[in-house]
Amino acid sequence: MNSTLWSLIGKGVIETLEMTLISTILAYIIGVPYGVLLKVTGKGEIMEQKVVNKIFAFIANVFRSIPFLILLVFLIPFTRAIVGTSIGTEASIVPLTVGTIPIVARMVEQSLNEIPYRITEAAKSMGANSWQIVKEFIIPEAMPSLCSGTAINTATVLGYSAMAGCIGGGGLGALALNYGYYRYQNDVLFLTVLVLVVVVQVIQESGVLISKRIRHS
Amino acid sequence: MAEQKIIYQLNHVSKIFRDKNSEVIAVDDISLEIHEGEIFGIIGMSGAGKSTLVRMLNRLEEVTSGEVIFDGKKLGELSPKETRATRKQIAMIFQSFNLLSQKTVLANVEIPLKLIGVSKEERKEIAREKLKIVGLEDKVNAYPAQLSGGQKQRVAIARALAMNPRVLLCDEATSALDPKITEEILSLLQDINERLNLTIVIITHEMNVVEKICNRVAIVDNGKLAELGEVKDVFAKPQSDAAKHLILPTIAGDNPFDETNKNCYRIVFNGRAATEPVIANLVKRTGESVNILSANTRSIGGIGYGQMIVEFPEDPTAHKVVLDYFTSIGIQPVAIDKEVVI
Ligand SMILES: Nc1ncnc2c1ncn2[C@@H]1O[C@H](COP(=O)(O)OP(=O)(O)OP(=O)(O)O)[C@@H](O)[C@H]1O
């Protein structure tokens, strides 16, 4: 293996991290409010809205049940419309984000559901409004769980980014496909897998660590 | 206690929980008043409707019929915004404390202040001050998980006080605590009541809680108001079956008297006299003595609270001497027999 390959792998890592981080952040910007919405409009919750809840839960479920590879293909026209192209790192951010939003939403909802209703009751008894109940009571209580959820989601996006790489995106996925598969360079394939494993491990472990660090119960 | 302003007026309040195929009448036509500055007890067996009743006092639960009037305002007629503003005057503490586990003690106490937009520095200062009142100023940086149950309830009390409330509602606030810690929390509540003239409503299923700190008590049975009055009156002469059930079994727990014994009496110490001298003086003055079958009394600042079951002498003359002695010092022994104990 020569230095060009190493620099290719270096570039791949950077592209992968770029796609993963940007997509995860974007997915959280939309996914957190989405998850909160699912939570607060649920049955017996502070802003119970059966119809709204059903609709949003349905949309999230539909997107979650589409295999990511198919979603990728399915979203190509949409990606083109937004980024102008369907190829490259920036372009893969679109399907990655869209695919991750419902995952984040469900995970946020689940984390918030772990907080017992008595916390909401205490908040209400203090005269908190719905926004304050979420912001000052439920989210701070759910923080450790939200953190470990974030690590898991980031790792998922990383895996997806490799898939996106196969469909014209950059990153380690594209590298593995181009060199490892089309050119039979097993060493590249192996190295790419190794790097991916290490990166996922680092993300997972730091998530667990942060979650532990901030958990006080 | 002198006549006071009425802070809560309940008129024919009922609460019915309905679902598809069942209906529970949790609170059934209760009318009562709570005076400003008093400690008002609501006692009843499990499932009697106490929690439902108290939750209607801050509108966590909506009444099915009747009205709850707080400080002249009908809670049922308030807008959501007015309801929230009113709740800020009505603090509540719970059996399960309901502290935020991810926030420090200080941050927990700051929450109600944060809700009304008090600045950070001011919040911390007020929170510290309230923690001092409950004796936890050295725990400001601890997390709830590091505290004992009693300490957690103290934090909850400090948090309640931070709202500067008119009323403090306590739903089984001591039920998760052991007797000694219960005592401490009750003393704290009593102290707060006296110092701040804060009205306190205490929900409990434990008679000794009412006995220790309440001025007046409502006995709730099966959703209905079974008895209402000054604690000393209700304790001395429970009228309803529910009251007898609640008051007497606290002594009859390890039932020391047999049903045929007609010499058993219940003596209530309502804070007017010390328990010890009463019994000691009996011997001194009359030469007679009683057999203490069971006692559930405590002395606070030398004043006795609680009750005793005693066996009077069998000899009719001695019996009368003892009876007269108690009457002369203002205690009315209540004969206990099978019928009363139920
Ligand atoms: N949300 C609810 N839905 C249906 N039934 C309810 C609800 N809340 C309470 N109940 C019923 O109302 C009755 C009174 O309940 P409540 O919790 O007020 O009793 P309690 O006196 O506080 O009892 P405990 O001492 O066990 O706390 C019970 O039969 C209970 O099952």
Ligand SMILES: [Mg+2]
């Ligand atoms: Mg209850």
